[in-house]
Amino acid sequence: MIKRKHEGTDIKSVLKKPLVFLFFFVLLVSLSNVPSVESSNGKVLIFRLEGTITVAHAEAFADALVTANLEGCSAVVMMISTPGGSVDAMLRIISSIDNSVIPVIAYVFPTGSTAWSAGTYILMASHIAAMAPQTVIGSCQPVSYSPLGSTPIDDSKIINALVSVMETHANARNRNATLATLFITENLNVDDLGALQNGVIEVRANGIASLLSQLDGVTVNTAVGQVTLATAGAETLQYNFRLRESILNSLSDPTISSILFIVGIFALIYGFSAPGYGGEIIGGIAILLALIGMGFDVNFLSIVMLIAGAVMLVYELATPGFGILGISGIIVLTIGALFIVPFSPEKWSVTGEWYAAFTSVILAIAISIAAIVVFIIYKVLQVRRRKPVIGTMLGDFVIPTKNAAPNETIYVLYNGEQWSAKCEVGIKSGRKYRIVSKEGPVLILEDAEK
Numbered sequence: 001m002i003k004r005k006h007e008g009t010d011i012k013s014v015l016k017k018p019l020v021f022l023f024f025f026v027l028l029v030s031l032s033n034v035p036s037v038e039s040s041n042g043k044v045l046i047f048r049l050e051g052t053i054t055v056a057h058a059e060a061f062a063d064a065l066v067t068a069n070l071e072g073c074s075a076v077v078m079m080i081s082t083p084g085g086s087v088d089a090m091l092r093i094i095s096s097i098d099n100s101v102i103p104v105i106a107y108v109f110p111t112g113s114t115a116w117s118a119g120t121y122i123l124m125a126s127h128i129a130a131m132a133p134q135t136v137i138g139s140c141q142p143v144s145y146s147p148l149g150s151t152p153i154d155d156s157k158i159i160n161a162l163v164s165v166m167e168t169h170a171n172a173r174n175r176n177a178t179l180a181t182l183f184i185t186e187n188l189n190v191d192d193l194g195a196l197q198n199g200v201i202e203v204r205a206n207g208i209a210s211l212l213s214q215l216d217g218v219t220v221n222t223a224v225g226q227v228t229l230a231t232a233g234a235e236t237l238q239y240n241f242r243l244r245e246s247i248l249n250s251l252s253d254p255t256i257s258s259i260l261f262i263v264g265i266f267a268l269i270y271g272f273s274a275p276g277y278g279g280e281i282i283g284g285i286a287i288l289l290a291l292i293g294m295g296f297d298v299n300f301l302s303i304v305m306l307i308a309g310a311v312m313l314v315y316e317l318a319t320p321g322f323g324i325l326g327i328s329g330i331i332v333l334t335i336g337a338l339f340i341v342p343f344s345p346e347k348w349s350v351t352g353e354w355y356a357a358f359t360s361v362i363l364a365i366a367i368s369i370a371a372i373v374v375f376i377i378y379k380v381l382q383v384r385r386r387k388p389v390i391g392t393m394l395g396d397f398v399i400p401t402k403n404a405a406p407n408e409t410i411y412v413l414y415n416g417e418q419w420s421a422k423c424e425v426g427i428k429s430g431r432k433y434r435i436v437s438k439e440g441p442v443l444i445l446e447d448a449e450k
Contacts, residue, residue, distance in 0.1 A: 053085025
């Protein structure tokens with residue numbers, strides 16, 4: 001019989017070798033760059049980049065990438081339809097794409113959409129660039145804003161900085177950097193067919209199903225190396241803005257924030273002319289919301305003009321009629337509202353068409369609100385200049401239709417209006433009483449027939 005000594009020790013020694021091997025294998029894999037990672041084809045997250053690009057979009061997109069990671073998504077599809085927007089928001093979105101471990105597919109969609117200015121930069125930075133039929137990209141030349149007409153600028157400092165962003169990402173994604181640069185220097189536009197033929201995008205797809213089918217098996221470079229997409233038949237999840245992001249997105253739109261500022265100023269003016277009706281509160285809230293939307297980044301000269309216009313209108317209240325001072329105040333307020341957002345090329349990358357639409361909307365809103373406020377002020381002035389009612393009613397007569405005890409208050413009809421009234425000796429229906437005084441809203445009567 002053979003005894004098995006140190007049986008437990010032998011078993012441990014046997015187990016130690018594969019465990020040590022496994023430890024070093026895991027360590028080696030974690031420290032090395034894996035040349036290709038097969039992504040799961042289970043889910044794809046859809047993120048919509050629509051309207052004017054604001055800081056809310058940048059925050060929402062960063063959250064979308066986190067959500068995609070938690071949900072185990074194999075890719076994020078960014079559906080773009082935009083005239084452009086904030087340069088800061090654009091750069092933050094591009095930075096999120098550059099540092100993303102999940103492939104980001106930028107897709108200009110639906111048919112007829114555009115990805116102009118800031119939208120084109122984001123498209124160039126994405127891991128995969130795609131367009132739907134009859135869509136357009138380009139118009140990236142910086143524009144100088146003016147209500148009288150926006151003009152493209154050729155400042156080499158600004159142009160070179162923007163070209164560097166565009167060219168760097170086009171080269172990194174193996175796209176036509178020369179054509180991409182012309183989007184800025186020549187304000188070039190191309191449709192989906194031209195973009196595909198000239199190597200600016202990789203895919204032209206009629207819809208999300210076609211897009212995912214075409215991208216299946218494509219390998220892209222992400223922040224963790226190469227990732228091979230497995231997107232055919234993937235389940236699509238929709239990313240929805242949180243409440244905070246939805247509110248911030250609305251407030252950050254220059255058109256919305258400018259309108260809020262106009263409403264706030266005119267509400268304050270109304271509050272000064274007719275205190276106690278909530279105009280001051282509404283005006284203060286509207287201005288605060290506008291400042292939040294603008295990030296408290298406002299044009300100082302515009303603030304001066306808005307204050308000057310408000311002072312003119314308030315001063316007009318102290319003068320008879322409504323003349324040149326009030327009209328000048330409205331004009332100054334409108335001009336101030338047009339310049340309240342500092343539209344510099346370093347801060348906004350949008351097309352001249354968007355600026356023209358912005359000017360038209362603000363002018364229409366400002367003139368409409370001004371007309372309403374002028375009408376209200378006119379009515380306030382009419383009331384203020386009306387002859388005092390109390391002084392003319394003393395000595396007039398009323399005939400009550402009810403009996404009342406001494407000092408009991410009842411309603412009597414005076415000049416077609418119901419007034420509270422009382423008499424020291426009481427009131428008898430059908431007798432004539434004279435108005436001798438007034439205590440607050442109550443008329444004091446005496447028996448005229450005695």
